[in-house]
Amino acid sequence: MRPCDVAHRRAGATADAPAPVSHYGGQGGGGAPHCADADWPICWGSPATMMLPSPDPADVLGFVPPFAVDEPAQHSLPFVFNTGHSGAIYPPAFLAASRLQPLALRRSEDAYVDRLFGCVVPMGAPLLRANFPRAYLDVNREPYELDPRMFSGRLPPFANTRSMRVAGGLGTVPRVVADGQEIYGGRLDVEEAVERIERLYKPYHRALRALIQRTARTFGQCILIDCHSMPSSSLGREADPKADIVLGDRFGTACAPLLTERVEAAFRSRGFVVVRNKPYAGGFITEHYGEPNLARHALQIEINRGLYMNEASLAVTPGFGALAEALQDIVAEVAGDIGDLSPQRIAAE
Numbered sequence: 282m283r284p285c286d287v288a289h290r291r292a293g294a295t296a297d298a299p300a301p302v303s304h305y306g307g308q309g310g311g312g313a314p315h316c317a318d319a320d321w322p323i324c325w326g327s328p329a330t331m332m333l334p335s336p337d338p339a340d341v342l343g344f345v346p347p348f349a350v351d352e353p354a355q356h357s358l359p360f361v362f363n364t365g366h367s368g369a370i371y372p373p374a375f376l377a378a379s380r381l382q383p384l385a386l387r388r389s390e391d392a393y394v395d396r397l398f399g400c401v402v403p404m405g406a407p408l409l410r411a412n413f414p415r416a417y418l419d420v421n422r423e424p425y426e427l428d429p430r431m432f433s434g435r436l437p438p439f440a441n442t443r444s445m446r447v448a449g450g451l452g453t454v455p456r457v458v459a460d461g462q463e464i465y466g467g468r469l470d471v472e473e474a475v476e477r478i479e480r481l482y483k484p485y486h487r488a489l490r491a492l493i494q495r496t497a498r499t500f501g502q503c504i505l506i507d508c509h510s511m512p513s514s515s516l517g518r519e520a521d522p523k524a525d526i527v528l529g530d531r532f533g534t535a536c537a538p539l540l541t542e543r544v545e546a547a548f549r550s551r552g553f554v555v556v557r558n559k560p561y562a563g564g565f566i567t568e569h570y571g572e573p574n575l576a577r578h579a580l581q582i583e584i585n586r587g588l589y590m591n592e593a594s595l596a597v598t599p600g601f602g603a604l605a606e607a608l609q610d611i612v613a614e615v616a617g618d619i620g621d622l623s624p625q626r627i628a629a630e
């Protein structure tokens with residue numbers, strides 16, 4: 282299977298539909314990168330040694346780059362979609378260094394979210410998706426949000442070692458998985474963290490920034506949708522435990538209120554229970570790229586995993602298809618209704 286076919290299938294297209302163009306790597310150019318490229322720290326090896334159990338192992342035949350941009354045939358919507366936590370390709374050295382079994386590592390993934398939102402590509406919006414896992418590197422953090430207890434050697438002086446996320450073990454290079462288990466049996470070299478950040482994190486964000494800038498130039502605005510899933514058990518006391526969707530707009534600072542309102546209404550009209558900002562108000566990506574005063578809007582969407590998968594086995598359930606169809610309808614409704622979100626238009630209302 283060719284890499285473009287892999288991207289095509291992961292985007293949820295049918296065998297008869299034209300495949301979207303996938304750009305691999307950090308520069309937004311076509312074609313898979315060579316491992317000698319400075320932006321690529323590892324040859325990702327043979328899929329048999331890298332891929333954990335998946336419903337569709339054919340997706341990873343051949344060389345799989347660390348991330349890809351699935352481009353529509355025509356970029357006709359002022360949207361960019363991002364799935365930075367759905368990667369499921371695990372470097373062999375990472376698996377060897379971890380004290381956890383593969384399934385425990387995989388429970389930190391926003392599993393299958395890239396497929397749930399694959400509909401946006403044929404609809405006219407690009408989709409940036411990570412192939413490396415969140416447990417290996419978290420792109421929804423500051424670039425150097427690191428726990429000094431994890432590393433042998435001195436961290437760079439500019440590293441943020443005191444954030445709440447670092448305290449919880451969920452920095453840029455995570456110390457724990459989603460359920461709190463320690464990932465590593467010992468300390469990592471500081472150089473390992475620097476390498477992951479410089480060669481994966483930074484190229485990923487260059488690609489995301491380029492998509493946002495291109496979209497803003499083309500349409501006069503950009504709407505970034507940061508796509509995630511949440512374990513149903515994480516809702517707890519901070520939100521209605523029956524919540525299906527949590528929308529995070531950094532309490533109204535990351536996007537125009539109209540965007541959050543329209544997205545919430547679209548979900549509610551289809552029977553979803555929606556809450557805002559609790560317990561997820563939006564991470565680094567939403568906060569960093571959301572600049573509504575510059576007509577650059579960012580909204581995080583968290584989907585309850587119980588809607589589409591078995592959270593213990595990570596197997597897809599029959600609800601997956603219905604959810605994917607609903608998401609396609611919601612994107613179409615919001616895209617057709619949102620109009621101009623420029624500061625001038627919002628101020629005039």
